[in-house]
Amino acid sequence: MKTCKCQGPCCCRPCICCPPCPPPPSPPTPSPSPPCNPLPYRTFLSVVYDPNGGAGGFTDTNIPIFSLYQIKTPAQAGISRTGYTFTAWNTQPDGSGDAYTPGQRVWLASVLILYAQWAPEPPGSPPPGINAAHGGDAMVSGTGNRGCTVIVTFPYGAQLMAVVKKGGSWSIALPEGLTLMEGQTISAVQICSGMTESPPAVTTVLPHPGYTVSGLVSPVAFDCLGLGPDFLRLFDVIVELRETFRTPAPPALHTVAVPADGVGLGAFTIPNVPEGEYVLYIKRPGYLTRSMNVTVSAAAAAPGTLTVFLTPPGPADHGVFNLWAGDVNNNLFIDNSDFLAIMEAFGARYPNPPYAPNLDLNADGMIDNDDLALATANVNLGATDYPGAEDVDIYV
Numbered sequence: 471m472k473t474c475k476c477q478g479p480c481c482c483r484p485c486i487c488c489p490p491c492p493p494p495p496s497p498p499t500p501s502p503s504p505p506c507n508p509l510p511y512r513t514f515l516s517v518v519y520d521p522n523g524g525a526g527g528f529t530d531t532n533i534p535i536f537s538l539y540q541i542k543t544p545a546q547a548g549i550s551r552t553g554y555t556f557t558a559w560n561t562q563p564d565g566s567g568d569a570y571t572p573g574q575r576v577w578l579a580s581v582l583i584l585y586a587q588w589a590p591e592p593p594g595s596p597p598p599g600i601n602a603a604h605g606g607d608a609m610v611s612g613t614g615n616r617g618c619t620v621i622v623t624f625p626y627g628a629q630l631m632a633v634v635k636k637g638g639s640w641s642i643a644l645p646e647g648l649t650l651m652e653g654q655t656i657s658a659v660q661i662c663s664g665m666t667e668s669p670p671a672v673t674t675v676l677p678h679p680g681y682t683v684s685g686l687v688s689p690v691a692f693d694c695l696g697l698g699p700d701f702l703r704l705f706d707v708i709v710e711l712r713e714t715f716r717t718p719a720p721p722a723l724h725t726v727a728v729p730a731d732g733v734g735l736g737a738f739t740i741p742n743v744p745e746g747e748y749v750l751y752i753k754r755p756g757y758l759t760r761s762m763n764v765t766v767s768a769a770a771a772a773p774g775t776l777t778v779f780l781t782p783p784g785p786a787d788h789g790v791f792n793l794w795a796g797d798v799n800n801n802l803f804i805d806n807s808d809f810l811a812i813m814e815a816f817g818a819r820y821p822n823p824p825y826a827p828n829l830d831l832n833a834d835g836m837i838d839n840d841d842l843a844l845a846t847a848n849v850n851l852g853a854t855d856y857p858g859a860e861d862v863d864i865y866v
């Protein structure tokens with residue numbers, strides 16, 4: 471059987487030896503256009519984070535299609551906006567699209583453009599004022615806006631709050647058991663209605679201002695020549711203030727050498743004395759030590775100046791609170807042991823031994839009858855015999 475070959479693209483014309491050409495294929499019927507979405511043909515997607523008025527922005531790329539994707543936070547996307555608070559992500563800038571929340575997981579099937587949604591922040595409260603605080607204070611106070619709340623953070627973290635009063639002030643008693651000390655810090659914030667918390671106001675605790683204890687020490691009167699009282703110059707009179715209720719006894723809180731001013735009174739000033747119970751000592755070598763109990767309290771007033779007149783000024787008062795000469799061995803009593811010590815150094819002159827300042831009761835550089843006369847005048851007296859030995863309670 472003869473076969474026939476069709477030559478070339480024969481199917482366009484009849485060929486005797488060929489069977490009729492098949493009809494040309496009909497053009498393919500176009501299928502309905504798919505949604506204009508090229509994504510099914512892509513392998514990787516991206517998520518765009520738009521600050522939408524804020525600062526920053528981020529595009530997350532190379533995300534496999536149909537993978538589970540976690541929406542980022544504004545911080546992760548590096549987006550912020552001053553004066554606004556982030557509320558959500560949205561596929562439309564005006565928030566009319568689909569909303570997404572940070573941390574939400576989605577199956578990603580298409581490019582996602584997320585616009586940050588913002589809400590304006592309420593205005594911030596003004597910071598409060600804190601008055602100067604001192605060591606030992608029982609209260610902390612300050613200023614603020616009437617009706618606002620002030621929250622104070624004390625040393626060691628305790629927090630207490632107060633409402634600002636009508637006059638624009640606030641005050642808070644210290645937490646129980648807390649004692650303010652120099653160098654500690656106190657901070658306070660203020661919160662007013664409809665406003666956010668203020669920035670903190672901070673203050674550093676100052677030293678306790680204390681009190682000034684001052685006074686006058688009388689010169690020592692004697693009459694060793696029988697011609698009326700002379701007055702001993704005030705050399706080396708020491709004033710000490712010691713806390714009473716401390717065991718063991720602390721060193722003197724303050725020691726003041728009273729300046730010599732001829733025959734006048736010796737003035738002393740002890741600054742920065744905190745409230746408390748004290749014993750005030752007045753000492754001079756060879757003389758009976760004098761002591762007084764002193765209470766310093768701020769119950770009635772702000773810290774100020776406390777004046778202790780150990781000897782009220784004026785000639786009529788001289789001698790009332792004098793130091794008594796003769797206790798050369800400083801055992802708080804004038805007796806034979808003191809006379810014996812003076813006699814053993816009798817005739818000695820400064821600075822040659824056995825001269826000693828505690829034996830030279832009139833400070834004339836010589837151990838002689840004047841010193842014996844001074845001791846004799848006070849023999850058998852003890853420190854508790856001072857007329858001013860009673861307690862002195864002083865409230866300022």
Ligand SMILES: [Ca+2]
Nearest residue numbers: 797801803804
């Ligand atoms: Ca003595």
Ligand SMILES: [Ca+2]
Nearest residue numbers: 830832834836
């Ligand atoms: Ca003398």
